[in-house]
Amino acid sequence: MSRLSTKQKVFLGIGSWLALAVVVHLIFGSSGRNDSFQPQEEFELTPWVTLELGAIDMSITKGVFYVLLAAVLTTATMVYIAKRMQDRPNRVQTAVEVAYDLTRNTMTGQNMGRPMATKWFSFIATLFFFIWFSNMIGYLPLPVNTGHPVDVLGLEIPSLAIYAATANISLPLVLTLLVWIVYHVEGVRVKGLVGFTKSFVPPGISGAGAIPLFVIEVISDFVRIISLSVRLFANVLAGHLLILFMAGGLVVLLGLPALGVLTLGMAIPFFLFEVGLVATLQAFIFATLTSIYLGDATAESH
Amino acid sequence: MNTLLQIAQVSDDGLKSIALGIGAGLGSIGAGIGIGIIFGKEIESVARQPELRDELQSIRWLGFALTEAVAFYTFIFALIAFFL
Numbered sequence: 001m002s003r004l005s006t007k008q009k010v011f012l013g014i015g016s017w018l019a020l021a022v023v024v025h026l027i028f029g030s031s032g033r034n035d036s037f038q039p040q041e042e043f044e045l046t047p048w049v050t051l052e053l054g055a056i057d058m059s060i061t062k063g064v065f066y067v068l069l070a071a072v073l074t075t076a077t078m079v080y081i082a083k084r085m086q087d088r089p090n091r092v093q094t095a096v097e098v099a100y101d102l103t104r105n106t107m108t109g110q111n112m113g114r115p116m117a118t119k120w121f122s123f124i125a126t127l128f129f130f131i132w133f134s135n136m137i138g139y140l141p142l143p144v145n146t147g148h149p150v151d152v153l154g155l156e157i158p159s160l161a162i163y164a165a166t167a168n169i170s171l172p173l174v175l176t177l178l179v180w181i182v183y184h185v186e187g188v189r190v191k192g193l194v195g196f197t198k199s200f201v202p203p204g205i206s207g208a209g210a211i212p213l214f215v216i217e218v219i220s221d222f223v224r225i226i227s228l229s230v231r232l233f234a235n236v237l238a239g240h241l242l243i244l245f246m247a248g249g250l251v252v253l254l255g256l257p258a259l260g261v262l263t264l265g266m267a268i269p270f271f272l273f274e275v276g277l278v279a280t281l282q283a284f285i286f287a288t289l290t291s292i293y294l295g296d297a298t299a300e301s302h
Numbered sequence: 303m304n305t306l307l308q309i310a311q312v313s314d315d316g317l318k319s320i321a322l323g324i325g326a327g328l329g330s331i332g333a334g335i336g337i338g339i340i341f342g343k344e345i346e347s348v349a350r351q352p353e354l355r356d357e358l359q360s361i362r363w364l365g366f367a368l369t370e371a372v373a374f375y376t377f378i379f380a381l382i383a384f385f386l
Binding site: 110230233281282288 | 368371375
């Protein structure tokens with residue numbers, strides 16, 4: 001038997017994949033459109049513990065659970081690593097040291113002056129690690145889906161689901177508002193109220209031309225609230241939607257088992273892409289932009 | 303207009319789905335071109351000055367994430383238009 005060339009192998013692989021889809025379709029057929037399955041339920045926040053203070057709803061939902069889990073994990077990991085520092089680091093310590101170097105030198109050091117960087121390093125590093133942990137636990141299947149419990153030996157256990165606190169607009173928005181207020185306060189503290197207001201106009205422009213530029217710069221300052229929060233939220237939400245639909249949502253929705261053979265093949269690369277790149281990259285971007293905004297607000301040249 | 307839609311058997315939901323598809327799709331074109339330019343220029347720069355590779359790497363990821371987010375803005379606004 002002659003050996004197959006690479007091209008033939010690729011065609012054979014794709015062909016057998018498509019053939020598998022056709023075989024599955026012939027065996028299982030189509031069960032028609034499924035109207036009872038609501039994919040948006042996956043992102044619904046059902047209160048676990050109802051807690052209302054007057055008009056403010058402070059119920060414990062899975063979003064709150066994920067925020068707390070991320071906070072506990074961030075603190076616990078960092079304190080644990082810091083407590084048992086060794087001269088000859090093991091693998092975990094090396095990884096944390098690389099992340100520390102990234103937050104200290106790349107994110108903070110390159111965008112601010114030296115005294116500012118020492119002052120604000122802890123804030124930016126905390127933002128980075130907190131967002132990273134909440135993004136990463138968003139890809140672990142955890143038993144949080146109380147809407148569809150599974151019966152295990154008489155116990156009602158919530159089924160496994162993936163959800164991230166950052167896939168809800170509330171958490172990114174709160175973090176963004178915190179950052180926004182922080183850099184305004186810091187800018188006013190360094191330059192004074194008048195100096196900070198003047199710094200909105202780019203250097204080298206004076207007279208009547210400065211007024212429209214000032215208006216545009218103020219608007220773009222407010223747009224930062226939207227862009228910073230929606231960037232994180234939309235990236236994580238779109239990733240979760242892709243994984244949800246590719247890994248089975250479409251199959252259940254359309255009642256076409258054969259489609260699952262094709263979409264699962266796409267779901268796995270998407271999952272790896274989200275875990276390997278997007279989760280870290282979005283945390284990196286959020287922290288870096290915070291650092292750039294802080295550095296901009298306090299820089300002398302502007 | 304309404305009678306025209308009735309004749310063509312087009313539902314409100316169908317039109318919204320088309321709007322979502324076109325909106326998110328057009329948004330992705332721009333972001334796709336932008337990401338291509340970023341990586342292309344980075345390859346060019348590293349080819350010219352290989353010693354700058356590490357510095358360029360963090361700038362590249364910054365630019366990539368900023369550009370990629372544009373596609374998601376259109377997607378989110380299309381979803382808002384779809385559900386509202």
